[in-house]
Each structure stands twice: as structure tokens, then as C-alpha cells.
Amino acid sequence: MSPAGPVPEHGPRARSRISLIVNTQPRELLVDPWKTLLELLREDLGLTGTKHGCELGECGACAVLLDGDLALSCLVPAVECDGRHVTTVEGLRDGPELHPLQAAFADHGATQCGYCTPGMLVAARWVLDRNPSATREEIAEALSGQLCRCTGYLQIYEAVESAARVLRGEPPSPPRLPAADRSVPDDAR
Amino acid sequence: MTPGDGRTGSAVGRPLRRIDxxxxxxxxxxFADDLSLPGMLHLKLVRASLPHARILGVETAAARGMEGVRAILTGADFLVPFGILPVSQDEHALCVGKVRFVGDPVAAVVADDELSAEEAAALVEVRYEPLATIASPEEALSTPEPRIHDYGDGGNVHKAVALDFGDVPAALAGADRVFEDLFFYQGNTHLAMEQHATLAYVDPDGLLTIASSTQTPHYLHRAAARVLGLPPARIRVLAPPQGGGFGGKTDPFNHEIVAARAALLTGRPVKIALTREEVFLCHRGRHPVLMRMRTGIDRSGRILGHSVETLLDGGAYGSYGVASTFYTGALETVTYRMDRYRFRGCRTFTNKPPCGPKRGHGTPQPRFGLEVQIDKICEQIGRDPAEWRIENATQPDTLTANWLEIRTTGLVRCLEAVVAASGWRERRGKLGRGRGLGIASSAYMCGAGLPIYFNDxxxxxxxxxxxxxxxxxxxxxxxxxxxxxxxxxxxxxxxxxxxxxxxxxxxxxxxxxxxxxxxxxxxxxxxxxxxxxxxxxxxxxxxxxxxxxxxxxxxxxxxxxxxxxxxxxxxxxxxxxxxxxxxxxxxxxxxxxxxxxxRPPTPKARFKGGGVGPSPAYSYSAAVVEVAVDEATGVVRVVKVWIAHDIGRALNPVAVRGQVEGSVYMGLGEVLMEEQAFCRLPPRLSSALVHRGPSMLDYKSPTSLDMPAVETILVENPEPNGPFGAKEVGQGPLLPIPPAVANAVHDAVGVRVDESPVTPEKVLAALRDPSRRFGPTTFPEVPWPEPVRVAPPWEGKP
Amino acid sequence: MMRLPRFRYLAPRTLPELTAVLADVGPDAALLAGGTDLLPSMKRRQETPAALVGLRTVPELRARSGDAIAGLTLGATTRLCELAGDGAVTGAWPALARAASLVGSPPLRNVGTLGGNLCLDTRCTYWNQTHAWRKSIGFCLKKDGDTCWVAPGSTRCWAVSSSDTAPVLCALGAEVTLASRTGERRIPVPDLFADDGIRHLTKARGEVLAAIHLPSPRPDERSVYLKLRRREAIDFPVLGVAARVRLGSGGVVEAARIFLGGVGSRPQEATAAAAFLLGRRLTDEETVTEAARLAAQVAKPLQNTDFALGWRKGAAREYVGRALRELARPR
Structure with missing residues (x-):
């Protein structure tokens, strides 16, 4: 059994109409075939929450969920997103309340400059969606494609672990504080 | 304001969520690239493909004829030079006359969309007359002509400085033992996740607005006014939050000024968003530094005289280089008592992207040398390197040999904290083959005591x-x-x-x-x-x-x-x-x-060159690092880091911890794998001198799986000059990490890698070499200037 | 932002449609599976195909049939992440599951395909760069230039096979089906590769890699894959060691195949080492040392990947030894 009609073709001169679901909203757009999902999100839909750090699949900043899977939007042609579901950082929360991951990132110091944060959050959501009780090692592995230059990752792990507790119905863990040495100093003034 | 004044307890010290x-x-x-305006045009730069060449002509006709192209600019549009330091106004927004490194911008194309601008930029033809290329400081010293710049301290020396604080040769002659070591610290870059971007537009009131990823909007404001010939009051610079800086966005940049001119020219908003490769070309990162250190000690281990010579690979422009040069010597005295101090620093121009300030600005390199040399000294004289540091730590309310004023210091407590937390005394030497512990400490400024351009x-x-x-x-x-x-x-x-x-x-x-x-x-x-x-x-x-x-x-x-x-x-x-x-x-x-x-207090240092180093306060750090070294391959795995930082007072302990651990992360990257390295092709076949791998794949920033556990300890000892006693934390905690790793490698397998990064190749080479060392072996002849002679405080007045 | 060049995109809906399109569009078309190799190359303008032929709409390429006992056939667009989670694969071909789980990073494995990883373009310091970078070195032999900067006297391109799964599939004795308009052919995986950095695949332009066939392992068979790279994620292999052995009574090696990745323009088979192992025991340290020495001889790294050349050669010996010791470990 073979499908009817000529092979579907997009471009190079004519744009193609695609429809996709972005953060649960159906969207219909005209796209050039050389446009990536990253460009579609940021430039056509104004969803600038998704960042970019290399556009070559080397840093993880542009990560989104594509049909529930963690993917790099800089390496996905928009034309291949027809009929698919995309979740970006903007889609993590529904309403004014932060998603438990977002709240945990804010409270645990997991976001400093905030530039890797959208991709990191989406990756964290992906790992917890699949494994609500992910271990520290599993979290580190799942986030291993997301570079962060600010934090050294440790506060990110703690945030993901705390959010996982909340998502399992347990109370969040408080942010871990560094040990403080406030003993009377030998060199006090 | 003195500490304690006006405290309400409502915010300081509480682990509250950051407001942003x-x-x-x-x-x-x-962020800057998230901004867009109706009618916005896009800008692409045409960059030099030769490392050093005269520009004979720029052909733009073909590009101009492309669909969607709105404007093309060249060096003729930017005749006024600029630069961050008043003494180094050596950059043009687009090159005038010649190009100095592969990536120097020559022309700019403005078009309706970025892809069209890029396609048109590819059609701009630049005709060049190639010039001899300088790839290293050694070459710069031995090749005075052709000069990369026609200013500086002669030939291709940008800046050479010499400072003597007491008679160090005499101190070394009278020392019980003198140690001499050569070290090399490789260049590396900031790699902020956000690539630089700028949106320039003329607002409805006629004000030229430059929204840019800049850490220094004030200096961009000054440079833009100067180059564009506009009164500063007609320019507004906006610095949106940035996706990381680390010093990489502290210079005014050519693309910012070009975007501004393009906006004025077209009357439309103009955006430029650099690619990652272009960010590597902007650079301004850590200078590669070759160092020679000589230290004389007495029988008790006390430093009688310390001499540091540094040779910096500056790249093609001045940037902060003069300051960077002084910084390779300025903070050498702040951690351990030394009676006399001698500093020689030389920065050379080379045909590579300009170096500048990266987290720790000029000080991680000599800190690496000093801390590793102290480890060697302690080994030679049979002292525990932690105990030696505690015993020789500088004291509060003292002056250093180079007249820096130490007020509070938590150095001893930092050392004691990491020694206790890591089990240093119980575990060191008992970890078994291939495992080791290393220690290092450091200090950093809480703001430069003087502004970049003199004013009151x-x-x-x-x-x-x-x-x-x-x-x-x-x-x-x-x-x-x-x-x-x-x-x-x-x-x-x-x-x-x-x-x-x-x-x-x-x-x-x-x-x-x-x-x-x-x-x-x-x-x-x-x-x-x-x-x-x-x-x-x-x-x-x-x-x-x-x-x-x-x-x-x-x-x-x-x-x-x-x-x-x-x-x-x-x-x-x-x-x-x-x-x-x-x-x-x-x-x-x-x-x-x-x-x-x-306004910071007036520095005590009142001599030429004394403007670099003074600060209202110094923060202190100490770290112990545990490593596992694979002797068959030389691969070094960091098992754990214990770090203590003298914060004065933690305004927000969660945020402070983030700065400490982020510094540890960046220090580990520098010492284990990161390199801003260049590749020169065989000269008989090509004059190419290119960045070895300007990408996030080839530049090795550690991933989550490469990051070890870190135990962070804050030492709180309120600093009178700090708000509620607070000191800095953004840069200082990076400093002890590289030498602590190198010292730990020595403890683990008995070899010295006297240069960064400490790669498996170097560890293995050291393991196989009879000297049990890998590192530089020569320091070239440098034409040092006549030194500025200043007696240390205990020998006389400045 | 780096952007793709302009192209047209074709979305065939069946394998016959795909092969017909390929034949029609000709050499200016590129096949797009996961895109994690091709799209970065296009953004760097290493490749500027006029047309991309999408494979994700071709159901035949996603087919899976067979099992661990009969042997398993995987469609070429099976995603790398699916292998690690596939019980049959992890049970019967753990080295393949391991290799797939070490490719790039999680988001790359979620879209990257097994066929794509097998066909991964060869890599080189002088090649995987932007057009502007390559222009500043006068380009190279692989494209637009006439000098191989790795070996300037060379008449061939020395770009490096950097696939994690290729050496494993070679060692496992896997085969691939290549489909074209004129029909299909099935070849052993090693035959897919040519020892040339430019034309590194024997696959013709009009052919598409349709399926990968994994032969059923014998119960006494073991396989392993070790990967060497600077970082624990994201990086390509600087060395991959894939080995499969059959152990007879008393742990005597009855059959062995060892392939090294990352050290040549194709996976390099260490035949002498494998032959040496026959009749010997992996628990014997001298045997392992000698086999590792022999295997490392086929590793001919050049200075065109991460890490220094001399060190990589030594590392090859060390890693082969470790792979063999891992195979010997009682389970």
C-alpha cells in the first residue's frame, strides 16, 4: 500500500504550513525548511525562554521536550515538528504558581545567570517524568548534556532532588547551607 | 558606615530566594538577544581570514547588490580608536589599515534577516598584503619588526614593568636556601553560556540606545560616545541581565559600536548576536603566562625575598593588558609574609585574539606558581605545607612589602577549616598509591582601589x-x-x-x-x-x-x-x-x-605602578583537593574538594555557596582541561594562525559528570570596609584550586606538573621522565626597564 | 546565531518512495535522520546540500523484528536511546547498549539514530570547523582544498571514524541492509567502511542504510565496549575499544574479534591480537599484555583529534588491556 500523491516537499522558495502543539496550545505556522525549532520558538512564537549557546548541539541551552523526550531545538528542523508536541520552559507552569522544579531551582541557588536554566529545567523535568525517584547519579547523567558555567552543578542536583520530593508529595528540603565558621577568630581585630 | 550599624536582621545572612x-x-x-523591535535589522561582521596583514581594499559591491541588504560598513566609518584603558586606545570598531588576528572585524553587513546578512557578508572580498605573524611571546621578543602596534614599550612588547620592594638579590644571597622554578599557566576563556548580543536603536526621543550584554555599561557609554562623536548625554546604554560574564564582557566591543552606527545610519533597530566562534574571537580571557619564581627562605622557612618574573601572551590588542601585567605581580604578597619582593612583568603583542580579564584577573597564574613552589619548598625542608602556610600567613592590620593594606584576614581560619574537614593530618600520605591530597590558599581584592580613568x-x-x-x-x-x-x-x-x-x-x-x-x-x-x-x-x-x-x-x-x-x-x-x-x-x-x-580609601601605595593591587579589603580562600591518578594513563580524577572562604559576612549563604562552588568548577576546568589554544600551520605552506577549536565541543568545559563533590565552609569575620562586614566571593575561591590540584597530583604519584592544564599527557610524561617533572625549562631574555625602587614599609617610606 | 543554509526538504512516506526520491534528486541530496551530525555540518557550511530527504516519515526504517535468540533486526532510524532501554539488546548485546549509551549526551541520543551513528561523517580538527575558519587555513583535502593539514604530504584524507557503535557492530558480526531503487544488498558492517576520510562509506549515493542485523550471540560469548574521551559526556570517542570473545571450557578463548574506533578513517580490526588470543586465557595477565600490545599496533592515530598523539597510542594499549580484563571478569 503506498500513499497517494507526490512526495511532500517544502521549500526552497515556498514556505510550508505546519501545525504543532506548543505548551498545550495548538499552533499553525508557515515556516522555511531551514528554520530550526529553536528559531521557530524564539522568533516566530516569541518564546524567548528557550536559549541558545552554540546552535550545534554542544551545550544543551536550547533543550525542549519534543513528544516528551529531551531534545535540542537547535538541531530539529521546524518542518519535522508537524503534528508534534513541544514543551518549553514557558510550559512548565500552568498559571502563576511555579512548577516545583522552578521553585526548587529558585530556592536552592540552582540558577545564577539563568541562561542554562530553561534547558536545565526541561532536562530535569524529563528525568523526573521518567523516574520520580531518580538518584543523584541518574540526575547527573540525565543533565550531562546541559553545560552550566556558573554553579558547578551541585546546587542544581539538590534542587532537582528537592523538587522530586515535592512531586512525590513530600515536603521540600531546605537549601543546603555551607558550614559557617563563626568561632571567635584568632585573628579578630 | 561601620558594621552593625543599621542592621535590622531582616535580610543579611538569610538564605532567601534571589530577587531575580x-x-x-x-x-x-x-537577555540581550531576547530583545527585538519592529523593523529590526540584523548585522553580521566580515572577519579577517589572515592573522596579520595590511588591508589593500574591501570590495562590497556584490554584497550590496544582494536582496535584503540595507547597509555595509567598513573601517572608513570608524576612524576614532577606542579601548578600555586610557593608555591602550588601540582598537577600531572595524579595522583601519590592517588586521591583527584571524577574526578581526573588517566590514559589516546589515540586512533584513540574519541569514541574508550572512550570505551577503560571504560576498565581501577583502584584499590583503600579508605580514609576518607573531605567534608567541618568545617570537614577539625576538621579532621586533613588523610591529603589531606602533605604540608600547618597543618592538612587539606592549608593556614591561619592574618594581623592587627592597633589595631582593641581597636577600636571596643571605638566604639559607633559594628555590627557583619555572611555571607556565595556559590561557583559557570565560565561556559564558550567553553569547554576546547587542540591540541598538534610536528611541522616540532621539536618544541612541545600546542594549548589550556588557558587564561595564559605563565604559561602553564612554567608548561609544567617543567613536560615534556624540555627546554622552545623547546615548543610553542598557545592560540587561547577562548569561554569565566572568570578565568576558568587560571591554567595550567592536560589534556594539558597529551596531550603534548601523542603527544611526539606517534609522532602524539593529541587532547583532555573536556566534560561539565569534565569542572565542572576542576572548579577553586569561593570559597565557610564563613565570620564573625565586624564593629565598631562612632556617625557619620564613620568606626573606621573593622574585617573580612574568611573560604574558597578550594577543593582538591592549584590552586590560597593562593592568593584567601588573596583576601578575600585585597580589603575590598578600597571603604570606615576605620581607622583600621583586616583580618583573612583560606583556607582548601576538597575532591572536586579545587576552584580558577573566575571573581572578592576572592573579591565578602567579598564584599557581607561588602555591606550587611553596609545596616544593615544604617538601624540601620537611615541613607540612598546611602548617607552613598557617605559620607564615599575613596578619591583620599590616602592610605588605608592596604597600598593600591588609585589614581583616581569615586566611589562618580558612586553612584550619579545610585541614580539619579534609582530615589532612590523619589522611595525608595514607591514601594509598595513586591517591593524594594537595593544599593551596589565596587572596583576592574586593574591588580595585582606583578607577580605570582618573577622577575624584x-x-x-x-x-x-x-x-x-x-x-x-x-x-x-x-x-x-x-x-x-x-x-x-x-x-x-x-x-x-x-x-x-x-x-x-x-x-x-x-x-x-x-x-x-x-x-x-x-x-x-x-x-x-x-x-x-x-x-x-x-x-x-x-x-x-x-x-x-x-x-x-x-x-x-x-x-x-x-x-x-x-x-x-x-x-x-x-x-x-x-x-x-x-x-x-x-x-x-x-x-x-x-x-x-x-569611594574607596586612598591607597597607601604612592608609586608608579602602585595603582594596581590596592583594595578596600582582601578576601582569603584555602582549599584541599583529593585526587586519584591513574598511573598507566596519567588521567587525573578529582575525588573531592574542601574549600573555605573568608567572606567577611555572608549576605546570602545560598548565593555565596553558589559563587564558591562555581569558582571551584571553573578552577577545575582550567587546571584539568580548558585551553584557549592556537594552531599554526607549517609556515612554508601557510601563514594561518587559528584558534584550535572555537566551539563548546572542542573547548572542554567540564560536564555534570566531571564535577566532584565539594564541601564549602564560610569563614565569617566582618570586614569594617564591607557592607555589614561582607567581602567578595565571585573570584577569590577560584584561585587556590589549580595549584591545589597540581600539589595533590604530586602527593599522589610524586610528579610535578608545573604548568596548566595538568593533562594526562603531561602527568604521564612526568611519570616517565627521570626529573619526575613536566613544565617549562627556559625563560627568555626580556629587556626589563629600570625598576621603580620602593622600600618595603618596614625599611622606609614609599 | 548559527543558521542552516537554504535547502528544500522532502518527506518520503515509504522506503520505495525514499529510494526513488534519492535516485531522482541525485548527489545534491543528503539524508536526514536524527540530524545531530548533518545539521551541525550544514551550519558550519561543511555541507550545503540543495535538498534534505527526511527519514523520519519512512516507517520501514523504524521496523524491529526478531529477538535475542533468532537475531535482531533494527531499523536504521532506531534511536540510540532506545537501545539502552531495549531488554533484548541489553541482554544479548550489552556492548552495543553500552556504546549507544555513551554517544554524545542524553538529548543527542534521544534523536540520534543507530544508522546515523554508523554513517557518522569522519571527523578532523581541520574539518569540523566553520567556513570562515576553514577559509583561514586555505581549506583542506577533505573539501575545497588540496592539502591534508594532518599529513601535508599525503594524497589521502585522514579524517577519523568517530562512531561509538561502528566498532561494536563490527566486533559483533552485525550486518546492514542497503536499499536503493534497484534493490537491496546485505553486507557485513566492516564492509560498510572504506579506509578513506572523504569517501568513508562504501554505500552508494543512491543507497540508504535501511536496517542493522544483529546475529544471535552464543551463550558462551561476551562483548565489551570502552570509550576514551576528555569529558565524561558530550565528547566523541578519541578511542573506542570493542571486543567480543567466545570462551570455551576453562576460559580458553575460542573466538575473538577486536575493533578500535577513533584511530583511523574506519574502525580498525586488531586481527593479530585476536589470533594471538585463540587458545589462551584472558585471566593470564601476560596474554592480556601481549594482546593489548598487538592490538595497539593497528591504532595509527594522527594529530587531528583531542589529546596528544603519542599519548593516544599508549592509551590504546592500556584500554585494550582493560577491555580484555573486563571480558575475563567472572559474571
Whole structure:
């Protein structure tokens, strides 16, 4: 059994109409075939929450969920997103309340400059969606494609672990504080 | 302001959510490239494909004819030079006359969309006459002609400096033992996740607006006005929050000025967003530095004389280079007592992207050398390197040999903390083959004592506006680069006024709406902006207290602030809410707006070159690192890091911990794998001199799986010059990490790798070499200038 | 932002449609599976195909049939992440599951395909760069230039096979089906590769890699894959060691195949080492040392990947030894 009609073709001169679901909203757009999902999100839909750090699949900043899977939007042609579901950082929360991951990132110091944060959050959501009780090692592995230059990752792990507790119905863990040495100093003034 | 003054306990020291966290976790924070305007055009730069060449001609006709192209600019549009330092005005927004490295921008194309601009840029033809290429400092010294620049200290030497604090040769001659070592610290780059971007436009009032990822909007403002020939009052620079800086966005950049000119030329908003490769070409990162260190000690191990010579690979432009050169010597004296000190520093021009300031600016390189040399000295004289450091640590309220004023120091406590936490005394030497512990300590400034261009104005200014609804807005030209600058501003104002940081709105990074703050560099923000913020808030507090005192019929001294209220400290049930206090104050004395400002104390160092190094305060750090070394391959795995940082006082312990661990991360990257390295093709076949791998794949930033466990300890010992006692944390904790790793490798397998990064190749080479060492073996002849001779404080007046 | 060049995109819906399109569009078309290799190359303007032929709409390429006992056939667009989670694969061909789980990073494995990883373009310091970078070195032999900067006297391109799964599939004795308009052919995986950095696949332009066939392992068979790279994620292999052995009574090696990745333009088979192992025991340290020495001889790294050349050669010996010791470990 073979499908009817000529092979579907997009471009190079004519744009193609695609429809996709972005953060649960159906969207219909005209796209050039050389446009990536990253460009579609940021430039056509104004969803600038998704960042970019290399556009070559080397840093993880542009990560989104594509049909529930963690993917790099800089390496996905928009034309291949027809009929698919995309979740970006903007889609993590529904309403004014932060998603438990977002709240945990804010409270645990997991976001400093905030530039890797959208991709990191989406990756964290992906790992917890699949494994609500992910271990520290599993979290580190799942986030291993997301570079962060600010934090050294440790506060990110703690945030993901705390959010996982909340998502399992347990109370969040408080942010871990560094040990403080406030003993009377030998060199006090 | 003295510590303790005006504390309400509402904000300082509490692990509260950063005020900018919500925008960052929701994705609503707008970084420079997230900004767009209707009718916006896109800019692409045409960059030099030769490392050193005269420009014979730029052919733009083909590009001009492309669909969608709106404008093309060349060096002829930018004849006025600029540069961050007054003494190094050596850059043009687009090259004039010649190109100095592969990537130097030659022309610019403005088009309707970025792809069209890129396609048109590819059609711009530049004709060159190639010039001989300088790839290294050694070549720069041996090849005075052709000169990369026609200024500097002769030939291809950009800057050579010599400072003598006492007679070091005599000290070494009289020493019990003298140690000489050569070290090399490789260049590396910031790799902020956000690539630089700029949006320039003329606003409806005719004001040229440059919104850019810059850590120093004030300096960009100055440079843009100069190059564009506009009065500064006609330009507004906006610095949106940045996706990391680390020093990489502290120069005014050519693309920012080109975008501004293009916006003026086309009358349309113009955006440029650099690719990652272009960010590597902007660079301004860590200078590669070759070092020779000589240290003479007496029988007790005390340093009688210390000599440092540094040779810096500066790249193609000045940038902060003169300051960087001085910094390779300036902080050498701040951690351990040394009777006399001698410094020689030389920065050369080479045909590579310019180096500049990266986290620790010029000091991680000599810190690596000093801390490794001390490890070697301790090994030779049979001393525990932790004990030696504790015994020889500089003391509070002392001057160093080069006249730096140490006020508070928590160095000893930092050392004791990491020694205890790591089990140093019990575990060292007992970990088995291939495992080792290494220790190092360090110090860093809390802001440069002098501004970049000489003036008597404050380094930071804060304006507060209190509104009738009880709202507080803080205006400051400071820039949020991810370190938490905005939060510190809100937190300190909140602390003084008894509010929560989230009650304070901040307006920052705007040269039109906020008073000048010099920028996010030299770890100056917490101390300098912080003091200005406390100053402004204290004035507001006085007015509110007076108004509340009248209403509560108590003396103003009895008015307490806290929980959003003003109350009688003798009877807290008698109170008014904050908004009411503002209304009363406004009724009594008019609009409640106050200002605060900060200027650092005058440095004690009063000699040529003494402007680099002085700071209102120094932070201290110490680290112990545990490594596992695979002797078959030389692969080094960091098992754990214990780090203690003398923070003075932690304004927000969660944020401080993040800065410490981020510094540890970056220090590990530098010492284990990161390299801004270049590749020169066989000269008989090609003159190419290119970045070896300008990508996130080839430049090795550690992933989550490469990061070890870190135990962070904060040493709190309030610093009188800091706001509520706080000192810096953004840069200092990076410094002990590279040498601690190198020292740990030695402890594990008995070899010295005297250069960074400590790669498997080098460890294995050292394991197989009879010397058990890998590192530089020669230091070239450098034409040092006549030294500036200054007696150390204990030998005479400066 | 780096952007893709302009192209047209074709979305065939069946394998016959795909092969017909390929034949029609000709050499200016490129096949797009996961895109994690092709799209970065296009953004760097290493490749500027006029047309991309999408494979994700071709159901035949996603087919899976067979099992661990009969042997398993995987469609070429089976995603790398699916292998690690596939019980049959992890049970019967753990080295393949391991290799797939070490490719790039999680988001790359979620879209990257097994066929794509097998066909991964060869890599080189002088090649995987932007057009502007390559222009500044006068380009190279692989494209637009006439000098191989790795070996300037060379008449061939020395770009490096950098696939994690290729050496494993070679060692496992896997086969691939290549489909074209004129029909299909099935070849052993090693035959898919040519020892040339430019034309590194024997696959013709009009052919598409349709399926990968994994032969059923014998119960006494063991396989292993070790990967060497600078970082624990994201990086390509600087060395991959894939080995499969059959152990007879008393742990005597009855059959062995060892392939090294990352050290040549194709996976390099260490035949002498494998032959040496026959009749010997992996528990014997001298045997392992000698086999490792022999295997490392086929590793001919050049200075065109991460890490210094001399070190990589030594590392090859060390890693082969470790792979063999891992195979010997009682389970």
C-alpha cells in the first residue's frame, strides 16, 4: 500500500504550513525548511525562554521536550515538528504558581545567570517524568548534556532532588547551607 | 558606615530566594538577544581570514547588490580608536589599515534577516598584503619588526614593568636556601553560556540606545560616545541581565559600536548576536603566562625575598593588558609574609585574539606558581605545607612589602577549616598509591582601589525612591551578570529598612536612569555598590525614623525597623507600617528620595605602578583537593574538594555557596582541561594562525559528570570596609584550586606538573621522565626597564 | 546565531518512495535522520546540500523484528536511546547498549539514530570547523582544498571514524541492509567502511542504510565496549575499544574479534591480537599484555583529534588491556 500523491516537499522558495502543539496550545505556522525549532520558538512564537549557546548541539541551552523526550531545538528542523508536541520552559507552569522544579531551582541557588536554566529545567523535568525517584547519579547523567558555567552543578542536583520530593508529595528540603565558621577568630581585630 | 550599624536582621545572612530567581526559572528574564523591535535589522561582521596583514581594499559591491541588504560598513566609518584603558586606545570598531588576528572585524553587513546578512557578508572580498605573524611571546621578543602596534614599550612588547620592594638579590644571597622554578599557566576563556548580543536603536526621543550584554555599561557609554562623536548625554546604554560574564564582557566591543552606527545610519533597530566562534574571537580571557619564581627562605622557612618574573601572551590588542601585567605581580604578597619582593612583568603583542580579564584577573597564574613552589619548598625542608602556610600567613592590620593594606584576614581560619574537614593530618600520605591530597590558599581584592580613568567621583552611586504605597526602588548603574548583583542591592537596602529583599525593586544596568556604578568587574560590586546602597538606605532610614518618632512620640533613636514596620524598640507593639512612615516623611520633608555613594580609601601605595593591587579589603580562600591518578594513563580524577572562604559576612549563604562552588568548577576546568589554544600551520605552506577549536565541543568545559563533590565552609569575620562586614566571593575561591590540584597530583604519584592544564599527557610524561617533572625549562631574555625602587614599609617610606 | 543554509526538504512516506526520491534528486541530496551530525555540518557550511530527504516519515526504517535468540533486526532510524532501554539488546548485546549509551549526551541520543551513528561523517580538527575558519587555513583535502593539514604530504584524507557503535557492530558480526531503487544488498558492517576520510562509506549515493542485523550471540560469548574521551559526556570517542570473545571450557578463548574506533578513517580490526588470543586465557595477565600490545599496533592515530598523539597510542594499549580484563571478569 503506498500513499497517494507526490512526495511532500517544502521549500526552497515556498514556505510550508505546519501545525504543532506548543505548551498545550495548538499552533499553525508557515515556516522555511531551514528554520530550526529553536528559531521557530524564539522568533516566530516569541518564546524567548528557550536559549541558545552554540546552535550545534554542544551545550544543551536550547533543550525542549519534543513528544516528551529531551531534545535540542537547535538541531530539529521546524518542518519535522508537524503534528508534534513541544514543551518549553514557558510550559512548565500552568498559571502563576511555579512548577516545583522552578521553585526548587529558585530556592536552592540552582540558577545564577539563568541562561542554562530553561534547558536545565526541561532536562530535569524529563528525568523526573521518567523516574520520580531518580538518584543523584541518574540526575547527573540525565543533565550531562546541559553545560552550566556558573554553579558547578551541585546546587542544581539538590534542587532537582528537592523538587522530586515535592512531586512525590513530600515536603521540600531546605537549601543546603555551607558550614559557617563563626568561632571567635584568632585573628579578630 | 561601620558594621552593625543599621542592621535590622531582616535580610543579611538569610538564605532567601534571589530577587531575580523567578524571572530566570520561568524564562521571562530578557537577555540581550531576547530583545527585538519592529523593523529590526540584523548585522553580521566580515572577519579577517589572515592573522596579520595590511588591508589593500574591501570590495562590497556584490554584497550590496544582494536582496535584503540595507547597509555595509567598513573601517572608513570608524576612524576614532577606542579601548578600555586610557593608555591602550588601540582598537577600531572595524579595522583601519590592517588586521591583527584571524577574526578581526573588517566590514559589516546589515540586512533584513540574519541569514541574508550572512550570505551577503560571504560576498565581501577583502584584499590583503600579508605580514609576518607573531605567534608567541618568545617570537614577539625576538621579532621586533613588523610591529603589531606602533605604540608600547618597543618592538612587539606592549608593556614591561619592574618594581623592587627592597633589595631582593641581597636577600636571596643571605638566604639559607633559594628555590627557583619555572611555571607556565595556559590561557583559557570565560565561556559564558550567553553569547554576546547587542540591540541598538534610536528611541522616540532621539536618544541612541545600546542594549548589550556588557558587564561595564559605563565604559561602553564612554567608548561609544567617543567613536560615534556624540555627546554622552545623547546615548543610553542598557545592560540587561547577562548569561554569565566572568570578565568576558568587560571591554567595550567592536560589534556594539558597529551596531550603534548601523542603527544611526539606517534609522532602524539593529541587532547583532555573536556566534560561539565569534565569542572565542572576542576572548579577553586569561593570559597565557610564563613565570620564573625565586624564593629565598631562612632556617625557619620564613620568606626573606621573593622574585617573580612574568611573560604574558597578550594577543593582538591592549584590552586590560597593562593592568593584567601588573596583576601578575600585585597580589603575590598578600597571603604570606615576605620581607622583600621583586616583580618583573612583560606583556607582548601576538597575532591572536586579545587576552584580558577573566575571573581572578592576572592573579591565578602567579598564584599557581607561588602555591606550587611553596609545596616544593615544604617538601624540601620537611615541613607540612598546611602548617607552613598557617605559620607564615599575613596578619591583620599590616602592610605588605608592596604597600598593600591588609585589614581583616581569615586566611589562618580558612586553612584550619579545610585541614580539619579534609582530615589532612590523619589522611595525608595514607591514601594509598595513586591517591593524594594537595593544599593551596589565596587572596583576592574586593574591588580595585582606583578607577580605570582618573577622577575624584564615586565608584558607585545608588539612588532610592520611596513611594507612598511603601514601595522602595533602588537605582544603580550596576550590572547583573549572574553573580547576584541585583540581589545584593535589594538585600542591603532591605536590611537597613527592615524589609525583605523582594520588597525592593531595582533598576540597574541603565546609564540614563541610574547613577554610575563602574561595573561588574574586580569583585567590586558587593563592597562598593553595597556601601553606596547602605549609605542611601541609611539616609532614607533617618528620614523615616524622624517621621515615625514624631508620630510615636519617642526619640528617633528608639525607632526600630523590621517586618515592614517601624516600631518603638522599648515597646514593639507601638508601631506604624512602612508605607505610613513614608507618607509621614513625605509630608514632613517632601519626596523621599535619597542618594548614597562610595569611594574607596586612598591607597597607601604612592608609586608608579602602585595603582594596581590596592583594595578596600582582601578576601582569603584555602582549599584541599583529593585526587586519584591513574598511573598507566596519567588521567587525573578529582575525588573531592574542601574549600573555605573568608567572606567577611555572608549576605546570602545560598548565593555565596553558589559563587564558591562555581569558582571551584571553573578552577577545575582550567587546571584539568580548558585551553584557549592556537594552531599554526607549517609556515612554508601557510601563514594561518587559528584558534584550535572555537566551539563548546572542542573547548572542554567540564560536564555534570566531571564535577566532584565539594564541601564549602564560610569563614565569617566582618570586614569594617564591607557592607555589614561582607567581602567578595565571585573570584577569590577560584584561585587556590589549580595549584591545589597540581600539589595533590604530586602527593599522589610524586610528579610535578608545573604548568596548566595538568593533562594526562603531561602527568604521564612526568611519570616517565627521570626529573619526575613536566613544565617549562627556559625563560627568555626580556629587556626589563629600570625598576621603580620602593622600600618595603618596614625599611622606609614609599 | 548559527543558521542552516537554504535547502528544500522532502518527506518520503515509504522506503520505495525514499529510494526513488534519492535516485531522482541525485548527489545534491543528503539524508536526514536524527540530524545531530548533518545539521551541525550544514551550519558550519561543511555541507550545503540543495535538498534534505527526511527519514523520519519512512516507517520501514523504524521496523524491529526478531529477538535475542533468532537475531535482531533494527531499523536504521532506531534511536540510540532506545537501545539502552531495549531488554533484548541489553541482554544479548550489552556492548552495543553500552556504546549507544555513551554517544554524545542524553538529548543527542534521544534523536540520534543507530544508522546515523554508523554513517557518522569522519571527523578532523581541520574539518569540523566553520567556513570562515576553514577559509583561514586555505581549506583542506577533505573539501575545497588540496592539502591534508594532518599529513601535508599525503594524497589521502585522514579524517577519523568517530562512531561509538561502528566498532561494536563490527566486533559483533552485525550486518546492514542497503536499499536503493534497484534493490537491496546485505553486507557485513566492516564492509560498510572504506579506509578513506572523504569517501568513508562504501554505500552508494543512491543507497540508504535501511536496517542493522544483529546475529544471535552464543551463550558462551561476551562483548565489551570502552570509550576514551576528555569529558565524561558530550565528547566523541578519541578511542573506542570493542571486543567480543567466545570462551570455551576453562576460559580458553575460542573466538575473538577486536575493533578500535577513533584511530583511523574506519574502525580498525586488531586481527593479530585476536589470533594471538585463540587458545589462551584472558585471566593470564601476560596474554592480556601481549594482546593489548598487538592490538595497539593497528591504532595509527594522527594529530587531528583531542589529546596528544603519542599519548593516544599508549592509551590504546592500556584500554585494550582493560577491555580484555573486563571480558575475563567472572559474571
Amino acid at each position: 530567581a523567578r524571572g530566570k526559572v520561568t524564562g521571562e528574564t530578557l 567621583m564615586p565608584h558607585s552611586g545608588v539612588q532610592l525612591l520611596l513611594d507612598r504605597g511603601g514601595g522602595v526602588t533602588a537605582f544603580c548603574g550596576s550590572t547583573e551578570v549572574g553573580q547576584g548583583s541585583d540581589n545584593v542591592l535589594a538585600l542591603l537596602v532591605a536590611e537597613v529598612l527592615g524589609l525583605l529583599p523582594s520588597d525592593v525593586k531595582v533598576v540597574t544596568g541603565d546609564t540614563s536612569l541610574a547613577p554610575v556604578d563602574l561595573g561588574s568587574y574586580s569583585s567590586r560590586v558587593t563592597l562598593m555598590m553595597g556601601n553606596a546602597a547602605v549609605d542611601a538606605a541609611s539616609r532614607a532610614r533617618e528620614r523615616l525614623a524622624a517621621a515615625a518618632a514624631t508620630r510615636l512620640e519617642i526619640p528617633a533613636e528608639r525607632v526600630g525597623f523590621g517586618g515592614g514596620k517601624l516600631f518603638d524598640v522599648s515597646d514593639p507593639s507601638r508601631s506604624i507600617v512602612f508605607a505610613q512612615a513614608v507618607q509621614l516623611a513625605e509630608a514632613a520633608g517632601g519626596t523621599v528620595g535619597t542618594t548614597g555613594s562610595y
